[in-house]
Amino acid sequence: MGCSSSLPDRSAGRLSGLNNAENSGVPDAKNLRVKLVLLGDSGVGKSCIVLRFVRGQFDPTSKVVTVGASFLSQTIALQDSTTVKFEIWDTAGQERYAALAPLYYRGAGVAVIVYDITSPESFTKAQYWVKELQKHGSPDIVMALVGNKADLHENREVPVQDGIDYAEKNGMFFIETSAKTADNINQLFEEIAKRLPRPSSS
Amino acid sequence: MSLDSSSSSSSGDEYIEENPNSNPKMVDERFEVLTLTEPVELESNHRGDGSEIENGSLNRERNGGDEDDDRLRVENQEIFGDAGPSSPSSSGYAGERGSSSATSASRIDEASEIDDNEIREVRNDGSLEGISDSQASSWVPGKRHIDEDDASISWRKRKKHFFILSNSGKPIYSRYGDEHKLAGFSATLQAIISFVENGGDRVKLVKAGKHQVVFLVKGPIYLVCISCTEEPFESLKGQLELIYGQMILILTKSINRCFEKNPKFDMTPLLGGTDVVFSSLIHSFSWNPATFLHAYTCLPLAYATRQAAGAILQDVADSGVLFAILMCKHKVISLVGAQKASLHPDDMLLLSNFVMSSESFRTSESFSPICLPRYNPMAFLYAYVHFLDVDTYLMLLTTSSDAFYHLKDCRIRIEMVLLKSNVLSEVQRSMIDGGMRVEDLPIDPLPRFGSSPHLGQQRPPTDSPERPTEPFIGIGGPAGLWHFIYRSIYLDQYVSSEFSPPLNSPRQQKRLYRAYQRLFASMHDKGIGPHKTQFRRDENCVLLCWVTQDFELYAAFDPLADKALAIKTCNRVCQWVKDVENEIFLQGASPFSW
Numbered sequence: 001m002g003c004s005s006s007l008p009d010r011s012a013g014r015l016s017g018l019n020n021a022e023n024s025g026v027p028d029a030k031n032l033r034v035k036l037v038l039l040g041d042s043g044v045g046k047s048c049i050v051l052r053f054v055r056g057q058f059d060p061t062s063k064v065v066t067v068g069a070s071f072l073s074q075t076i077a078l079q080d081s082t083t084v085k086f087e088i089w090d091t092a093g094q095e096r097y098a099a100l101a102p103l104y105y106r107g108a109g110v111a112v113i114v115y116d117i118t119s120p121e122s123f124t125k126a127q128y129w130v131k132e133l134q135k136h137g138s139p140d141i142v143m144a145l146v147g148n149k150a151d152l153h154e155n156r157e158v159p160v161q162d163g164i165d166y167a168e169k170n171g172m173f174f175i176e177t178s179a180k181t182a183d184n185i186n187q188l189f190e191e192i193a194k195r196l197p198r199p200s201s202s
Numbered sequence: 203m204s205l206d207s208s209s210s211s212s213s214g215d216e217y218i219e220e221n222p223n224s225n226p227k228m229v230d231e232r233f234e235v236l237t238l239t240e241p242v243e244l245e246s247n248h249r250g251d252g253s254e255i256e257n258g259s260l261n262r263e264r265n266g267g268d269e270d271d272d273r274l275r276v277e278n279q280e281i282f283g284d285a286g287p288s289s290p291s292s293s294g295y296a297g298e299r300g301s302s303s304a305t306s307a308s309r310i311d312e313a314s315e316i317d318d319n320e321i322r323e324v325r326n327d328g329s330l331e332g333i334s335d336s337q338a339s340s341w342v343p344g345k346r347h348i349d350e351d352d353a354s355i356s357w358r359k360r361k362k363h364f365f366i367l368s369n370s371g372k373p374i375y376s377r378y379g380d381e382h383k384l385a386g387f388s389a390t391l392q393a394i395i396s397f398v399e400n401g402g403d404r405v406k407l408v409k410a411g412k413h414q415v416v417f418l419v420k421g422p423i424y425l426v427c428i429s430c431t432e433e434p435f436e437s438l439k440g441q442l443e444l445i446y447g448q449m450i451l452i453l454t455k456s457i458n459r460c461f462e463k464n465p466k467f468d469m470t471p472l473l474g475g476t477d478v479v480f481s482s483l484i485h486s487f488s489w490n491p492a493t494f495l496h497a498y499t500c501l502p503l504a505y506a507t508r509q510a511a512g513a514i515l516q517d518v519a520d521s522g523v524l525f526a527i528l529m530c531k532h533k534v535i536s537l538v539g540a541q542k543a544s545l546h547p548d549d550m551l552l553l554s555n556f557v558m559s560s561e562s563f564r565t566s567e568s569f570s571p572i573c574l575p576r577y578n579p580m581a582f583l584y585a586y587v588h589f590l591d592v593d594t595y596l597m598l599l600t601t602s603s604d605a606f607y608h609l610k611d612c613r614i615r616i617e618m619v620l621l622k623s624n625v626l627s628e629v630q631r632s633m634i635d636g637g638m639r640v641e642d643l644p645i646d647p648l649p650r651f652g653s654s655p656h657l658g659q660q661r662p663p664t665d666s667p668e669r670p671t672e673p674f675i676g677i678g679g680p681a682g683l684w685h686f687i688y689r690s691i692y693l694d695q696y697v698s699s700e701f702s703p704p705l706n707s708p709r710q711q712k713r714l715y716r717a718y719q720r721l722f723a724s725m726h727d728k729g730i731g732p733h734k735t736q737f738r739r740d741e742n743c744v745l746l747c748w749v750t751q752d753f754e755l756y757a758a759f760d761p762l763a764d765k766a767l768a769i770k771t772c773n774r775v776c777q778w779v780k781d782v783e784n785e786i787f788l789q790g791a792s793p794f795s796w
Contacts, residue, residue, distance in 0.1 A: 065475035068570020
């Protein structure tokens, strides 16, 4: 888990667009590579989830607001000895960037839609993103619905069941996470990796 | 409300405050009465464009065959600053508005100075290194006093307010306080503007006692500054222009369409999370001379080092990158542009402010839409931004929204070359060494060496390491030189000397910048100027400004400095700058040659 870093990766350099990441790698059933986009309202903790996953970090004092989108990558090894390299687009939740979201989710194999369990508005916003992706995303996109800030359960305003129900209705994988405590963060990405379509070769 | 206290303590009372360090205070007090009052009603953005040809400067040679032509002479036209304090014409702002809270004008200033400056600690002598950067680093980014509104006494006492509002009176941004709570105040500002506009006129400036209210109308966006800092109107207007530019950088001018569709459009959500960007820009008005010089500055580097950086950037620019910019903090290491693309210094200022103030760029590489208001205010460009180390960052700008992987590739190549050619370590070294220091000003015209190790600091053999003793009046450089800024008109670049004693505290430094700013405004004022030289002496310091077709020099001296000697010293500074120009300026930067 967490073996490779997000530092300069020369093998990723051959690509020429945001939307063709999945076309360029050599098709290899053992070494998958997938473009993942995180979407959701501002302040729900998208960057925290990514930084926890990629670097194992969490800064409780940080109020960093993402600008545009940040790019990070992380490779994980699954039990069946396949590796999955996630090329992660951590998008800004700010309204002004909403119109630019297609730039980042175009061609994505995975979309992780995040809301904050203490904020019903962010859950509504998550549903907006689900609909948007159903309309404009890749048809075979793997979607995950993530209720973050699970450590703040005493302030919970979105019942777990609401998340489960909505995810089920829309054929999504659902999980609640806490970037703060690292709870379910790795599980989230491992579950996504397991659900990825495998190349039919070999 | 005691008028007496304010008038008797002179216009400088905004600077008085308890100061734990007695030594800097003395100098502080020297600056107190620094008043360069200028006529401020004129609206002009005149840059000395050298259109006037006078005094036989027509056949001037730039590179010194006949050096005398380039010299500042004592006989030049001079304007002597009147050392007398300008008497405050009326009472303070709060008092006029009938507020019962304020007791005296000087008290208001005392309290509010904190907020205008935000930096309370005064540096001790001795810390020579990185003083100029200390201002930027000790300042905590982000908006303060969010809980205030226009009913708060503290809010009213703030020395410098900035507001952005829509033409329907909806608040968009306020430097202090919660925008939503300022709806009433915004509506008042809007009413003033539209009242005048309805009469077929335009309000630019309202003076109320010590306060100036400056208005700037940009289509459906109104910008207002309310200030009692005694900065000239032109400077405040320039600051509003920059704030507007920063907004355009984030949203583009196409935001106007939202107001066409819906005049009551609420813009605040669109600027969500950008408080830090604006507050950092506003903070830079008091420490970054680029904000009024409309020029950028370079990190001092050996010519070959900058060339190496420029070469790899050029390589990348040829592959379809519009602009490739390598910077360290607010200083340029190198930059190149695609053919015919030119980058305005103000755009660079706004872009670097945006990148440096947005923490997220530091966490990982990113790809974001940004707009360069002077390049094309209507369209987004896409910026690939990556921090190579804590202070050094690369920005690759493109028009193509699909270019991320290509730019990432470019960055990897650039980073490899920069590491291999030691550019990054040279950058670190330059950051530690700092720039030009007045103490290092060569005293005698020395035989020029091909290139000196660092900014000509190599002393002639006769000069002993333990220097001073003789020709120094007070501390600082020769002839009491405290500081200088040299702006090259052709290059759109400036170089500023490091702050040395006695200019120790951020407060003094800010005061000096304000003085320069006034000088700049007066030199570029259409009504009076363009001047060639200006020499002002008051009890705090001597300011000397010299404008030619090629450059502008701003210098500050000890108040007791001898005039003839000061002029001679300015000539030396110009010569020194010329001697090291290959290290302090980016030469042949195509983006700026239009």
